[in-house]
Amino acid sequence: MAERSIGQIARIIDARPILAEHNTMVSRFLMDSRQFSSAQGVLFFALRGKNHDGHHYIRELIKKGVCNFVVEELPEEEFSECNFLIVPDALAALQKLAHEVRLESTARIIAITGSNGKTVVKEWLSQILQKQFEVCRSPKSYNSQIGVPLSVWELEPNHQVGVFEAGISEPGEMERLERILQPEMGIFTNIGTAHDVNFRDQQHKISEKLKLFKNTKKLVYQKDNSLLSKAIETFASEHQVELLSWSTSIPKVDLFIDQVETENNTTRFKGNFKGNRIEIKIPFVDEASHENALHCWRLALELEMDTGLLSSAFAELEAVEMRLEMKSGTNGNLIINDAYNSDLESLRVALHYLEHQGRNRKKVLILSDMFQSALATPELNLKVEEMINRWELDQVIGIGKGLQESRIKLNAPVDLYRDSQEFLRNIFKYRFRDSAILLKGARSFRFEEISARLEAKSHETVLNIHFDRVVQNLNYFRSLLKPETRVMVMVKAFSYGSGSYEIANLLEFHQVNYLGVAYTDEGVELRKAGISLPILVLNPEQSSFSDLIEHRLEPEIYSLQQLKLFSESLKTMGVSEAVAIHLKLETGMNRLGFVQEEMDELIGALQDDQMIRVASAFSHLAASDEPAERDFTFSQIDRFRVMTEKLRNALGYDFLRHICNSSGISQYPESHFDMVRLGIGLYGVGANPTDKKHLKVVSELYATVSQIKQLKPGDSVSYGRSFIADKPTTLAVVSIGYADGFRRSLSNGVGEVAIRSKRYPVLGRVCMDMIMVDVTGSDVKAGDQVEIFGPTISIYELADKMKTIPYEVFTGIGQRVKRVYFME
Numbered sequence: 001m002a003e004r005s006i007g008q009i010a011r012i013i014d015a016r017p018i019l020a021e022h023n024t025m026v027s028r029f030l031m032d033s034r035q036f037s038s039a040q041g042v043l044f045f046a047l048r049g050k051n052h053d054g055h056h057y058i059r060e061l062i063k064k065g066v067c068n069f070v071v072e073e074l075p076e077e078e079f080s081e082c083n084f085l086i087v088p089d090a091l092a093a094l095q096k097l098a099h100e101v102r103l104e105s106t107a108r109i110i111a112i113t114g115s116n117g118k119t120v121v122k123e124w125l126s127q128i129l130q131k132q133f134e135v136c137r138s139p140k141s142y143n144s145q146i147g148v149p150l151s152v153w154e155l156e157p158n159h160q161v162g163v164f165e166a167g168i169s170e171p172g173e174m175e176r177l178e179r180i181l182q183p184e185m186g187i188f189t190n191i192g193t194a195h196d197v198n199f200r201d202q203q204h205k206i207s208e209k210l211k212l213f214k215n216t217k218k219l220v221y222q223k224d225n226s227l228l229s230k231a232i233e234t235f236a237s238e239h240q241v242e243l244l245s246w247s248t249s250i251p252k253v254d255l256f257i258d259q260v261e262t263e264n265n266t267t268r269f270k271g272n273f274k275g276n277r278i279e280i281k282i283p284f285v286d287e288a289s290h291e292n293a294l295h296c297w298r299l300a301l302e303l304e305m306d307t308g309l310l311s312s313a314f315a316e317l318e319a320v321e322m323r324l325e326m327k328s329g330t331n332g333n334l335i336i337n338d339a340y341n342s343d344l345e346s347l348r349v350a351l352h353y354l355e356h357q358g359r360n361r362k363k364v365l366i367l368s369d370m371f372q373s374a375l376a377t378p379e380l381n382l383k384v385e386e387m388i389n390r391w392e393l394d395q396v397i398g399i400g401k402g403l404q405e406s407r408i409k410l411n412a413p414v415d416l417y418r419d420s421q422e423f424l425r426n427i428f429k430y431r432f433r434d435s436a437i438l439l440k441g442a443r444s445f446r447f448e449e450i451s452a453r454l455e456a457k458s459h460e461t462v463l464n465i466h467f468d469r470v471v472q473n474l475n476y477f478r479s480l481l482k483p484e485t486r487v488m489v490m491v492k493a494f495s496y497g498s499g500s501y502e503i504a505n506l507l508e509f510h511q512v513n514y515l516g517v518a519y520t521d522e523g524v525e526l527r528k529a530g531i532s533l534p535i536l537v538l539n540p541e542q543s544s545f546s547d548l549i550e551h552r553l554e555p556e557i558y559s560l561q562q563l564k565l566f567s568e569s570l571k572t573m574g575v576s577e578a579v580a581i582h583l584k585l586e587t588g589m590n591r592l593g594f595v596q597e598e599m600d601e602l603i604g605a606l607q608d609d610q611m612i613r614v615a616s617a618f619s620h621l622a623a624s625d626e627p628a629e630r631d632f633t634f635s636q637i638d639r640f641r642v643m644t645e646k647l648r649n650a651l652g653y654d655f656l657r658h659i660c661n662s663s664g665i666s667q668y669p670e671s672h673f674d675m676v677r678l679g680i681g682l683y684g685v686g687a688n689p690t691d692k693k694h695l696k697v698v699s700e701l702y703a704t705v706s707q708i709k710q711l712k713p714g715d716s717v718s719y720g721r722s723f724i725a726d727k728p729t730t731l732a733v734v735s736i737g738y739a740d741g742f743r744r745s746l747s748n749g750v751g752e753v754a755i756r757s758k759r760y761p762v763l764g765r766v767c768m769d770m771i772m773v774d775v776t777g778s779d780v781k782a783g784d785q786v787e788i789f790g791p792t793i794s795i796y797e798l799a800d801k802m803k804t805i806p807y808e809v810f811t812g813i814g815q816r817v818k819r820v821y822f823m824e
């Protein structure tokens with residue numbers, strides 16, 4: 001990690017400095033105020049994006065003790081104790097600073113780009129080169145306009161090699177990354193066929209990516225007869241780049257692999273390299289791993305690594321896990337599992353996640369030694385210590401000899417164990433309860449055994465929910481809104497089946513303005529989990545009013561009688577401050593809501609009541625997703641406008657107005673009013689082709705094969721014997737039934753499931769907890785994962801087959817199905 005004084009940084013980035021203290025040292029950058037952990041040595045870059053302006057967070061950060069800022073504009077208030085560096089473009093300033101750090105480094109820089117495999121190649125190459133060199137690599141998949149500068153900032157004088165990945169989403173970006181990285185060598189992994197909106201075509205995408213290598217000396221690529229290898233060859237001859245080629249099919253390359261043998265879980269490659277016979281072995285058998293490993297091999301050969309080190313490095317390659325996994329554990333615990341190769345940056349991300357998801361729970365960190373780091377152990381341990389001490393933890397458990405010998409000094413109580421087994425023998429001592437437990441272990445420590453011990457045992461059917469997709473979908477809808485329009489997200493019905501506080505927590509983190517639930521109990525759950533956003537309750541029953549008030553929930557009020565009851569209970573409870581309510585207006589749905597004729601009486605009642613404040617007035621569109629009903633929808637919107645105008649004039653104060661649900665947001669952009677209510681769209685289901693294109697379904701439902709059975713002609717399957725085999729048939733019993741939401745109407749071939757992307761039909765009737773599927777002629781075996789909906793079978797298809805809509809499929813997924821959360 002580089003360190004510079006604020007004065008030096010001002011000079012490097014050509015800023016106009018307003019300095020309270022020239023010599024303040026900066027060692028870390030912050031771009032996102034939500035990632036704040038401690039103010040020590042932090043420089044905040046106020047970046048401006050499409051839906052975001054970092055300048056808005058300056059005040060809040062100053063309160064937390066941050067005192068160094070790169071800004072495009074000074075805040076209006078004066079903060080005389082703080083350092084401000086004023087620049088025309090904060091992102092460009094960050095990049096300029098990184099460029100400077102790069103110029104000072106003597107490390108040989110290797111840059112990796114391509115559509116797939118960048119992160120794995122970067123990680124593997126670092127794992128390999130670390131055997132012989134001091135290596136700096138980009139953390140996780142930091143490959144963007146912000147990620148690359150942050151990665152380069154990690155370069156230190158002792159580094160001999162830097163391995164960085166670079167990714168782009170639009171033309172022009174690669175030139176900036178090239179200027180920062182100035183790589184000496186490169187790897188172009190491959191090019192995907194997916195169409196990216198920002199590029200004209202494949203050729204255009206390739207030529208933009210190649211700009212990363214315009215000044216490199218050497219470039220690794222796979223020679224075959226593709227568009228990509230042709231383009232690379234032309235580019236190399238134009239820019240005097242030496243090509244380092246490998247191939248499994250074309251002998252005229254530097255590294256020709258002529259034998260690929262796989263057995264058990266390993267692959268052995270043999271080939272010719274400049275006249276010599278050479279070989280390596282890797283502990284992976286899939287094709288993507290083959291390609292990634294061969295890229296690394298060709299590059300490592302160029303660095304003339306010691307042959308013995310090289311072969312042991314390949315044999316020991318570790319899988320690259322890029323996501324955090326969150327599950328519920330026994331005794332109300334929450335288990336966060338991060339098996340990502342342990343590096344400091346991923347530890348920081350994971351601790352941040354623990355803090356954020358853990359909320360009011362006790363926080364426990366179970367950490368193993370960190371292996372893959374260029375730092376010598378004592379120095380690394382100091383950094384680990386500093387990193388961990390930035391957070392408030394209740395218990396730390398260190399596993400491994402390195403930690404045991406390090407005498408690590410932490411603020412939290414620490415227990416050290418030699419290995420996972422020793423800890424497991426002592427785990428009973430801890431009585432973890434209502435705790436958030438972060439498992440952060442290098443693979444060889446086998447933390448999965450610890451995780452298995454802590455997890456709640458359940459039915460082997462899981463709904464996997466991907467947080468990154470939730471955020472992508474949210475951002476898509478945000479991009480359709482004016483910056484000032486607020487967002488309420490509907491998290492009713494267990495967040496459309498995908499979890500309650502987990503989703504709410506994520507949304508709070510991403511600063512939505514309101515949450516909406518159906519019943520008071522749902523809101524109380526969220527409050528108990530520590531959610532502090534305002535929450536609207538759509539259907540507050542009279543019996544729940546006191547819970548509602550106690551937990552600061554805000555009721556929908558839809559009738560005069562209900563208003564009266566609510567107002568009376570406020571009096572009985574002796575509430576002393578005005579309570580926020582939300583008026584539901586009837587405009588055409590004919591469900592709950594005040595009709596036009598009731599408005600005068602409603603206004604009268606509200607004017608008389610000092611204890612009630614109208615926070616918003618809203619209505620609901622009956623057919624926002626029906627193009628044929630546009631006239632009707634416009635009539636609803638008009639009626640809403642008239643009713644709310646009247647209300648506003650009479651009340652004499654302003655309140656929020658909102659009418660659009662998910663499809664309303666994209667179909668009626670002129671009618672967003674002050675807020676929108678996002679529901680199904682957040683979960684990735686779109687009602688029209690444009691939305692569908694931008695959204696990604698957030699969840700995937702999986703079961704497992706419990707048993708395989710052979711049927712003879714004449715054997716029948718399941719209740720009622722509705723299926724009778726007419727030929728030898730193989731069936732798989734699968735762990736899902738109608739109690740989990742796999743409807744009985746999917747019986748007898750109506751429904752299908754997918755195993756390793758192949759479809760198999762349901763045989764006979766669906767039972768409560770199980771189904772049978774026809775897997776004749778396949779190699780399906782007990783324990784295989786079975787997709788119910790996901791990459792092969794879409795939620796739309798499943799809903800169609802159940803003769804319903806995705807809403808009902810999501811909300812029909814049984815409570816006993818375990819929810820597992822992933823964060824990329």
Ligand SMILES: *Cc1c(COP(=O)(O)O)cnc(C)c1O
Binds near residue numbers: 660680
């Ligand atoms: C459920 C609900 C929404 C969200 O609707 P989607 O179609 O899922 O976007 C919005 N408003 C109200 C009142 C709702 O009940």
